[in-house]
Amino acid sequence: MIQFRSFRYQATLLALMFAAEMPCTALAQDVAPPLASSLTETYDNWVVDCRRVNGTDPAMHSCAMSQSQVNAKRQRVLAIEVQPRSDGASAIMVLPFGLALSQGITVQVDATEKSKPIPFTTCLPTGCVASLDMDPALLKALRQSEAFNVGVQSNEGQPLEFSVSLAGFSAAFERTNALNSEHQ
Numbered sequence: 001m002i003q004f005r006s007f008r009y010q011a012t013l014l015a016l017m018f019a020a021e022m023p024c025t026a027l028a029q030d031v032a033p034p035l036a037s038s039l040t041e042t043y044d045n046w047v048v049d050c051r052r053v054n055g056t057d058p059a060m061h062s063c064a065m066s067q068s069q070v071n072a073k074r075q076r077v078l079a080i081e082v083q084p085r086s087d088g089a090s091a092i093m094v095l096p097f098g099l100a101l102s103q104g105i106t107v108q109v110d111a112t113e114k115s116k117p118i119p120f121t122t123c124l125p126t127g128c129v130a131s132l133d134m135d136p137a138l139l140k141a142l143r144q145s146e147a148f149n150v151g152v153q154s155n156e157g158q159p160l161e162f163s164v165s166l167a168g169f170s171a172a173f174e175r176t177n178a179l180n181s182e183h184q
Contacts, residue, residue: 039063041175044168048175063179065172067164076127078150078162082134084177089134094127095120095162099152105130106151109141114151143170 039050039061050063066081079094093105104117120128134142142148143166150162 039179041172042168043172043175045165046168046172048172048179050179061179063176065169065176069162069164078164079127080150080164082173082176084173084180088136088139089173091132091134093130093132093150094124095130095150095152096127097123098155099128099160100155100157101128103153107132107148108151109138109148110145112141139173142166143173 037052039048041048043065046065046067048063048065050061053062064081064083066079068079069077071077075096076094077096080091082089082091095105099120101120101123104119106114106117108114118130118132120130122129145166147163147165150164152160152162154160
């Protein structure tokens with residue numbers, strides 16, 4: 001009978017605390033949800049994605065923005081991930097197999113001149129990878145444009161072009177930069 005009263009007393013006290021909205025630090029520590037391990041936000045055609053960095057402080061996250069394109073068969077034909085840096089940004093692009101790797105890729109913003117060929121760095125089971133350093137001038141051009149084109153050549157010598165929409169690019173870049181600044 002004593003245990004029942006003790007439980008009843010604790011339940012009544014707990015109910016009164018919640019009703020009065022009294023702080024209860026010890027209780028809050030037991031029932032507080034864990035920190036989020038990820039965050040995903042969409043800005044038009046760009047996705048901001050933050051993940052907890054394994055083996056580090058739970059508050060440490062790595063954030064990047066990305067865009068992925070698929071063809072009619074739902075196969076990915078292009079993926080790009082942009083990581084802001086203090087001096088601009090770095091981008092990683094993954095393109096499909098069947099390309100002339102020795103030709104690299106070119107990048108063209110609107111009607112500007114195409115970039116010099118950027119070499120592929122490696123191929124993975126998901127596709128072939130090229131890295132692009134984005135200086136402040138390129139970032140400014142991207143923010144003011146609607147799209148940029150990634151040019152490649154097929155193994156058969158046929159030129160191919162992928163158009164990357166820049167709708168939401170500026171907002172996604174600012175958000176990614178802000179999130180990374182919060183977690184440093």
